[in-house]
Amino acid sequence: MSTSQATGAAAPGVTASLLMRLGLSPRTAVIAVPYVWLLLFFFTPFLIVLKLSFAEIAIAIPPYTPLFDAEGKLQGTLENYQLLMEDDLYWRSYLSSLRIAVISTLLALAIGYPVAYAMARAPKQWRTLLLMLVILPFWTSFLIRVYAWIGILKSEGLLNLLLMNLGLIDQPLHILHTELAVYIGIVYSYLPFMVLPLYATLEKLDYSLLEAASDLGCPPLKAFWQITLPISLPGIIAGSFLVFIPAVGEFVIPDLLGGNDTLMIGRTLWVEFFSNRDWPLASAVAVILLALLVVPIMYFQRQQAKQQG
Amino acid sequence: MAQANVERKVFEPWRDPAAKPHLSLQGIRKQFGDFVAVDNISLDIYQKEFFSLLGPSGCGKSTLLRMLAGFEKPTSGQILLEGSDMAGVPPHQLPVNMMFQSYALFPHMNVRDNIAFGLKQDGIPKEQIAQRVDEAIEMVQLGKFAMRKPHQMSGGQRQRVALARCVVKRPQLVLLDEPLGALDKKLRQQTQFELMDIQEQLGLTFIIVTHDQEEAMTVSSRIAVMDEGRIVQVATPAELYEFPASRYVAEFIGEVNVFAGRISASGEDYTEMNCDDDCRLRADQPSGLREGEQAWFALRPEKLHIDREAPADTSVNCRRGKVLDIGYLGNLSIYHVELPSGQVVTATHTNRSRLVERSISWEDQVWLSWAPGACVVLDR
Numbered sequence: 001m002s003t004s005q006a007t008g009a010a011a012p013g014v015t016a017s018l019l020m021r022l023g024l025s026p027r028t029a030v031i032a033v034p035y036v037w038l039l040l041f042f043f044t045p046f047l048i049v050l051k052l053s054f055a056e057i058a059i060a061i062p063p064y065t066p067l068f069d070a071e072g073k074l075q076g077t078l079e080n081y082q083l084l085m086e087d088d089l090y091w092r093s094y095l096s097s098l099r100i101a102v103i104s105t106l107l108a109l110a111i112g113y114p115v116a117y118a119m120a121r122a123p124k125q126w127r128t129l130l131l132m133l134v135i136l137p138f139w140t141s142f143l144i145r146v147y148a149w150i151g152i153l154k155s156e157g158l159l160n161l162l163l164m165n166l167g168l169i170d171q172p173l174h175i176l177h178t179e180l181a182v183y184i185g186i187v188y189s190y191l192p193f194m195v196l197p198l199y200a201t202l203e204k205l206d207y208s209l210l211e212a213a214s215d216l217g218c219p220p221l222k223a224f225w226q227i228t229l230p231i232s233l234p235g236i237i238a239g240s241f242l243v244f245i246p247a248v249g250e251f252v253i254p255d256l257l258g259g260n261d262t263l264m265i266g267r268t269l270w271v272e273f274f275s276n277r278d279w280p281l282a283s284a285v286a287v288i289l290l291a292l293l294v295v296p297i298m299y300f301q302r303q304q305a306k307q308q309g
Numbered sequence: 310m311a312q313a314n315v316e317r318k319v320f321e322p323w324r325d326p327a328a329k330p331h332l333s334l335q336g337i338r339k340q341f342g343d344f345v346a347v348d349n350i351s352l353d354i355y356q357k358e359f360f361s362l363l364g365p366s367g368c369g370k371s372t373l374l375r376m377l378a379g380f381e382k383p384t385s386g387q388i389l390l391e392g393s394d395m396a397g398v399p400p401h402q403l404p405v406n407m408m409f410q411s412y413a414l415f416p417h418m419n420v421r422d423n424i425a426f427g428l429k430q431d432g433i434p435k436e437q438i439a440q441r442v443d444e445a446i447e448m449v450q451l452g453k454f455a456m457r458k459p460h461q462m463s464g465g466q467r468q469r470v471a472l473a474r475c476v477v478k479r480p481q482l483v484l485l486d487e488p489l490g491a492l493d494k495k496l497r498q499q500t501q502f503e504l505m506d507i508q509e510q511l512g513l514t515f516i517i518v519t520h521d522q523e524e525a526m527t528v529s530s531r532i533a534v535m536d537e538g539r540i541v542q543v544a545t546p547a548e549l550y551e552f553p554a555s556r557y558v559a560e561f562i563g564e565v566n567v568f569a570g571r572i573s574a575s576g577e578d579y580t581e582m583n584c585d586d587d588c589r590l591r592a593d594q595p596s597g598l599r600e601g602e603q604a605w606f607a608l609r610p611e612k613l614h615i616d617r618e619a620p621a622d623t624s625v626n627c628r629r630g631k632v633l634d635i636g637y638l639g640n641l642s643i644y645h646v647e648l649p650s651g652q653v654v655t656a657t658h659t660n661r662s663r664l665v666e667r668s669i670s671w672e673d674q675v676w677l678s679w680a681p682g683a684c685v686v687l688d689r
Contacts (some may be wrong), residue, residue, distance in 0.1 A: 132585055135662050177335075206411065208409050208411055208412065208413040209415060209416075211378075211380055211400070211407075211409070211413065212407075212409055212413035212414075212415075213401075213415075213426070214380075214399070214400045214401045215379075215380075215400055215401070215405070215406055215407050215475075216401075216406065216426050216427035216430060216474070216475075217401050217402070217427055217430035217431060217478070218401055218426070218430050219399075219401050220401075222430075225414060227425075228415045231415075231416065231417055253657070
C-alpha cells in the first residue's frame with residue numbers, strides 16, 4: 001500500500017520533469033494541446049491538398065505526378081488553377097453554392113430566431129426539455145435523416161399524399177430533385193446549429209431592458225428591432241456561420257435531394273475526385289473553396305474584435 | 310422674528326385640504342394567484358414630492374411601483390395620474406419613467422444614446438435631443454464618459470446614467486427602484502444628497518422604493534411604511550421617528566426601547582402605565598386608552614439619560630440596571646443596560662467633550678431616566 005501511494009505521489013512529478021526536459025512548462029503543454037491537434041489534423045492535410053493542387057493528373061497510384069521529379073527538380077504547375085478560371089462550370093458551381101448557402105442561412109435564421117426566442121421565454125422548467133428536443137435529431141444518422149426526406153418529398157411521398165387527401169392539390173407536387181428540396185434538406189439539417197447559439201444569447205437577455213425600453217416610450221415591436229436584435233447579434237453571427245460554412249461545401253443533401261441541374265461545389269468536387277479521378281484539379285477546387293470561406297470570415301472576426309476593443 | 314416665520318417656506322401640500330393630488334391610489338390591490346402582494350392601498354401623492362415607499366423585502370413596495378410604471382395591472386382599484394385613470398394605458402404611453410434596480414442600461418449603446426433613447430421615441434428634433442442630452446449629462450457630471458458603453462464604467466457612473474435617462478424626458482412621475490442599493494455606503498450617502506438636489510432642481514415628482522430607512526429619512530418629503538402589502542403609516546420623516554403609529558414602525562425606523570405594561574391612569578394631557586415588571590412610566594400625551602388596557606411605551610435611545618447617580622425623583626420614568634456593553638463610535642457612545650427583568654435597554658450618549666476617562670464602565674449599576682415628553686404611547 002505504501003508503495004502504491006509513493007508512486008501515486010511521484011507520478012505528476014515524473015510527468016512534469018519529463019515536460020521540463022522537453023523544454024515545456026506544464027502550462028505551455030496544456031495550451032499546446034489544441035494547437036498540436038490543429039497542426040496534425042487540419043494544417044497537415046491542408047498542406048497535402050495544397051501540394052496536390054500543383055501536380056498533374058497521371059495514370060499511376062496515386063494518380064498524380066510527384067512534386068519533385070527523379071532529379072529532384074520542382075515540377076509544379078498552375079494548370080489546374082488556370083482551368084478553374086477558364087471553365088465556367090467551376091465558377092457557376094461556386095456561385096450557385098454560395099447562393100444556396102446564403103438563402104439557406106437566411107431561411108434558417110428566419111425559422112430559428114422565433115424558435116430560439118420562444119425557448120428562451122418559455123418557463124424555466126421547460127427549457128431543458130425544449131433544448132433536448134432541438135438536439136434530439138442528432139441521435140439519428142445524418143444520412144438516414146436526409147434519406148427520410150426522399151420518402152416525404154417524392155411524388156407518391158407522405159407530403160403529397162397528405163395534401164392530396166386534404167384536397168388541396170389534384171396533381172402531386174414535384175419537389176424532390178429540385179433546388180427547393182435542397183433548401184428543405186439544408187435548413188432541416190442545420191437548423192439546430194442556428195437555434196443553439198441564438199438561444200444562448202437570447203436566454204441571457206435581461207428582460208428589464210425591454211421593460212426599460214417600453215418605459216421610455218418604445219412600443220414592443222420597435223423595442224425588438226432596437227434592443228433585442230442588436231443585443232442578440234453575436235448569436236445571429238455565430239449561428240449563421242455554423243449554417244453557412246457547412247452548407248457551402250454540402251455534398252450529401254444536393255446529391256440525394258437535388259436534381260441533376262442543382263450545381264454545388266461539393267458535388268463538383270466529388271465528381272472530379274471519384275468519377276474523373278482528377279485529384280489535382282479536385283484539390284485546386286478545394287483550396288479555392290477554403291480561400292473563399294476563410295478570407296471573409298477572418299476579415300469579419302477582425303472587425304468584430306475591433307468593435308469590442 | 311415674526312417676519313422670519315412668515316418667510317419660512319414649508320412644503321406640506323398634504324396638509325392643505327384644497328391641494329389636488331398629483332397621483333391618487335384608490336383601493337389598490339394586487340394578487341398573484343393566492344398571494345396578495347398589495348392589499349387595499351389608498352394614497353395621495355402631490356406634485357414635487359419626494360415620496361418613499363419603505364419596508365422590508367417582500368412587503369409589496371416594488372409591486373406597487375411596477376403598477377405605477379404600468380408593468381403590472383392592479384387586480385382591483387384605480388390609479389389616477391392628474392385625474393386620469395392609468396388603467397389600460399400601455400407602459401410606453403405613460404408619462405412615467407422608472408429607474409431600475411439593475412439600472413437596465415442598454416449594453417450596446419453608449420451613454421449619450423442611452424440617455425437619448427427616450428427622447429428619440431417622441432420624435433423630437435435632433436438638435437433639441439442633443440441639447441437636452443447634453444444638459445442631462447452635465448447634470449450628472451458624466452461629460453468625460455459620454456461616448457463610453459455601460460460595461461466600461463463603474464457602478465456609480467452607471468447609476469448616474471440610469472438617473473439621467475429616467476429624468477431627461479421630464480416625466481410626470483419619476484419612479485426609483487432601490488436606486489442606491491448597489492453602491493457602497495459612502496457613495497450612497499453622497500448620492501442621496503445629489504438625488505435631492507436633482508429632484509429639487511427639476512421640480513419633478515419622485516417616488517422611491519427602498520428598504521434602507523436612513524435613505525428614506527434623508528431624501529423624502531414623506532414616507533409610507535409598508536408591511537405585508539399594507540401601508541402602516543404615512544408621515545414625514547420627523548413624525549415617523551418621533552410619533553410612530555405602532556411598534557412595527559418604531560422598530561423599523563431607527564432604534565427604540567419598548568416597555569410593555571397596562572395603563573394605570575390617563576387624562577387629557579398625560580398617560581400613565583404600570584410596566585409588567587412593576588415600574589411607573591408617564592408620558593405627557595393623551596392616548597385614548599382606558600385603565601387596565603395593554604399598551605407599550607416607546608423610547609428612543611438618545612432620549613435616555615444615563616448616570617451612576619440616582620436622579621432626584623426615582624418614582625417615575627426611571628429604571629435601574631447593569632451595564633452590559635459599551636460601544637464607542639467616536640461621535641457617540643452606545644450603552645446596553647440590562648434591567649432586573651432581563652430586558653436590555655439601549656441608551657446613547659453624545660460625546661460632547663473629548664473622552665479622557667469614561668465615567669461609566671462595564672458591570673456598573675446605572676440609573677436610566679427620561680422626561681415625560683420623551684415617550685410615545687402605542688396601542689399596537
